[in-house]
Amino acid sequence: MKKIITLFCSAALAAGGAVQAQNRPPPMVxxxxxxEPGAVPLYGAQTPGTAASEDWATMGPERSYSVRNVTRPTITPFLPEASRATGAAVVVAPGGAFMGLAISHEGWAVAKALADRGIAAFVLKYRLLPTPRDAAEADRFIGQQMAGEVGHPMTGDLLGKSMAPTDGKAALAYVRTHAAQYGVDPARVGMIGFSAGAMTTRRVGLDPDASSRPAFLGYIYGPQDGEPVPADAPPMFDAIALDDSLFPSKGFPIAQAYLAARRPVEVHGYQAGNHGFGLGVPGTTTTLMIDQFTAWLRMQGFLTRKDSK
Incomplete structure (x- = not known):
């Protein structure tokens, strides 16, 4: 699949002057x-918002979908064949600067890949900060908002004002509550996120309330800034391209914080792939990410079926 750097990342990079014209992604249409077959309102009858607020677009020959102005959060299951099911489950959080979701590239495609590997996946369409309805105006607006957070995204206003962590916790609770319905083990429900979705995953995963945390974290091209890690933090798989132009390399302070807390962590720093590589950029080792994540889950014991001997 051709590399896609989403509109949302492009806007911020362009605002900072870091992207040359020839590197900009194709226009959004x-x-x-x-x-969205199977999409379930995240809070049942109490789910706020309306689908009428949403602004959808496609990009590139793949017609990769993105969506803005989400006010009604949903969760969509992608289940493995029964013969391959491991009993593990993952909530998938796409990225998009908390103002959009790259829902094809970092949501549905990822969930399908996980289901093919025997892992039940649930794509979270979380609530977003509002943007102008016009796509060109939204591109400029998103760029302005993100440019003000360069260097400190984990403590910035976008994450701070976002409902994404709240919806992330609700998604985990939903999957655990309906574990029997979906054939999953409530003790093996984790979360994987990309970019802003990674930041959401990290915030949920390190929440002071241990009962609301996922069993494990997939932290894919999130900012590597450190923070205190609880002594009982869930294991973390951390992957980023070393040429990431949205989150330039600072080393791996968050992994170092995990090591200091004596918690399991694995780091993959890919030589190339930039930001937004999703399931991988052809010709780079980012294409190995989903299999490496799966192998890591197996090593941690999360893919061992209860009926295994």
């Missing part, structure tokens, strides 16, 4: 909202 307004689109009718696609069917």
């Amino acid at each position: 307004a689109a009718t909202a696609p069917a």
Whole structure:
């Protein structure tokens, strides 16, 4: 699949002057909202918002969908064949600067790949900060908002004002509550996120309330800034390209904090792939990420079926 750096990342990079014209992604094209079979309102009858607020677009020959102005959060299951099911489950949080979601590239495609590997996946369409309805205006607006947070995204206003961590906790609770329905083990429900989705995953994973944390974290091209890690933090798989132009390399302070807390962590720093590589950029080792994540889950014991001997 061709590399996609989403509109949301492009806007911020362009605002900072870091992207040359030839490296900008193809333009977004307004689109009718696609069917989302199986999507479940995250809070049941109490789910706020309306799908009418959403602005959908596609990009590139793959017609990769993105969505802005989400006010009604949902969760969409992607289940493995029963013969391959491991009993593990993952909530998938796409990125998009908390103002959009690269929902095809970092949501549905990832969930399908996980289900193919025997892992039940649940794509979270979380609530977003509002943006102008017009795509060009939204691009400029997102760039301005993100440019003000260069260097400190984990403590910035975008994450601070976002409902994404709240919806992330609710998604984990939903999967655990409905574990029997989906054939998963409530003790093996983790979370994987990309970019802003990674930041959401990290915030949920390191929440002071241990009962609301996922069993494990997939932290994919999130900022590597450190913070205190609880002594009982869930294991973390951390992957980023070393040429990431949105989160330039600072080393791996968050992994170092995990090591200091004596908690399991694995780091993959890919030579190339930039930001937004999703399931991988052809010709780079980022294409190995989902299999490495799966192998790591197996090593941690999360893919061992209860009926295994």
